[in-house]
Amino acid sequence: MKKQELIHLHSLLAQVQHHYEAEADSEVEHDRYADLGVKPTSIHKSKTDHKEAVFALATELTTEMAEATDEPRPMAAD
Template identity: 75%
Template sequence: MKKQELIHLHSLLAQVQHSYEADTGSEVEHDEYAELGVKPTSIHKSKTDHKDAVFALADGLTSDMAAESDEPLTLTAD
């Protein structure tokens, strides 16, 4: 995968994160991603840096989503 493609994927995952956080009202825990200090707009960072960031962000998102799916479903009356 080319660096430009990784940056695009990184941007898409960041959008998924923001959408997920808006839908659930909670923040995704991703300390590893935050420690890397690589954002989708960090175009000066290396291809490897973006690859590591993509994996860390994807791992944080899937872990959070898996934990949420393990919670029991509660129904509320409107």
């Protein structure tokens, strides 16, 4: 994958994170991602840096979503 494609994927994952946080009304735990200091707009960072950030963000998003689906949901009123 080219650097430009990784940056695009990184941007998409960041949008998914923001959308999920808005819909779930909670924040995604993203300490590892934040510690990397690589944002989608950090175009000066290396391809390897963006790849690591993509994996960190994807892992943290899927972990959060998996935990949210394990919680019991309230029954809908008929």
